[in-house]
Amino acid sequence: MTARRDELATNLAGVRERIERAARAADRPASDIELIVVTKYFPASDVDLLAGLGVRHIGENKDQEASAKMADLTRRDDVTVHFIGQLQSNKVAHVTSYADVVQSVDRPKIANAMDRAAERAGRRLEVLLQVALDDSGGRGGVAPEDADALADLLVGSGSLTLRGVMAVAPREGDPRAAFARLREVAHGIRANHPDATWISAGMSGDLEDAVLEGATHLRVGTAILGSRPSLG
Numbered sequence: 001m002t003a004r005r006d007e008l009a010t011n012l013a014g015v016r017e018r019i020e021r022a023a024r025a026a027d028r029p030a031s032d033i034e035l036i037v038v039t040k041y042f043p044a045s046d047v048d049l050l051a052g053l054g055v056r057h058i059g060e061n062k063d064q065e066a067s068a069k070m071a072d073l074t075r076r077d078d079v080t081v082h083f084i085g086q087l088q089s090n091k092v093a094h095v096t097s098y099a100d101v102v103q104s105v106d107r108p109k110i111a112n113a114m115d116r117a118a119e120r121a122g123r124r125l126e127v128l129l130q131v132a133l134d135d136s137g138g139r140g141g142v143a144p145e146d147a148d149a150l151a152d153l154l155v156g157s158g159s160l161t162l163r164g165v166m167a168v169a170p171r172e173g174d175p176r177a178a179f180a181r182l183r184e185v186a187h188g189i190r191a192n193h194p195d196a197t198w199i200s201a202g203m204s205g206d207l208e209d210a211v212l213e214g215a216t217h218l219r220v221g222t223a224i225l226g227s228r229p230s231l232g
C-alpha cells in the first residue's frame with residue numbers, strides 16, 4: 001500500500017506540475033483549473049489513497065463499477081464524484097443516486113429522465129452538457145448546433161443545475177482545434193446562462209491543449225493511476 005501511495009503521489013505531482021506549466025503558458029492562474037482524477041478500472045483503495053493525497057474530485061464512467069466502488073470507499077465524503085460515462089435512460093436513476101455531478105448529459109431524453117430522478121430523490125444535481133467534437137458522434141455528445149437548445153432545456157428543468165460543458169477530443173486530428181470549438185460552444189451557452197461557466201476538457205494526453213483553450217476542469221486517469229486493463 002505504501003508503494004502504491006508513493007506511486008500515486010509521484011504521478012499526481014507530475015500532473016500538477018504539467019497543469020501549472022500549461023497555465024503559465026496560457027497566462028491563467030492554475031488555481032482556476034480543477035483536477036478530476038478518473039479512477040475507472042481502479043479499486044476503491046486507490047480512491048482512498050488519492051483522497052489522502054488531497055484529491056477532491058474523482059471521475060467514473062461505468063455505472064455498475066462506480067456504484068460498487070462508492071460503497072467500498074472509506075473516504076466517500078472527502079470526494080466529489082463526477083459521472084463521465086455515456087448514459088442510457090435505464091441507468092439514469094441509479095447514477096443519480098450516488099453521483100454528485102453528471103458530466104455526460106447529451107440528449108433531451110436523458111435530461112428529462114435525470115430531472116425526474118433527482119426530483120424523486122429530493123435533491124438537486126449539477127450537470128454538464130456533453131458536446132460532440134467529432135462528426136461520427138462515437139464518443140457521445142450533442143452536436144454543437146443543438147447545444148443551445150439542450151442547455152435551455154436543462155436550465156428550465158426543476159432539479160438540475162447546468163454548470164457548463166464537457167467534451168472528449170476526437171481520436172483523430174488536432175485536439176487544440178477541437179477544444180477551441182468547445183470553447184465557442186461554451187461561450188454561446190454562457191451568453192444566455194451566465195452561471196454555466198465550467199469547461200471540462202483535457203485528459204492525460206491533451207491537457208495542455210485544453211488549458212490553452214480555457215478548460216476549467218481536466219479529467220486525468222492514466223497519467224496518475226497507470227494503464228488500465230485493455231478491456232476498455
Ligand SMILES: *Cc1c(COP(=O)(O)O)cnc(C)c1O
Nearest residue numbers: 038061084203204219220221222
Ligand atoms: C477515461 C476517461 C478520461 C481519462 O482518460 P485518460 O486518457 O486515462 O486520462 C477522461 N474522460 C473520459 C470521458 C473518460 O472516459
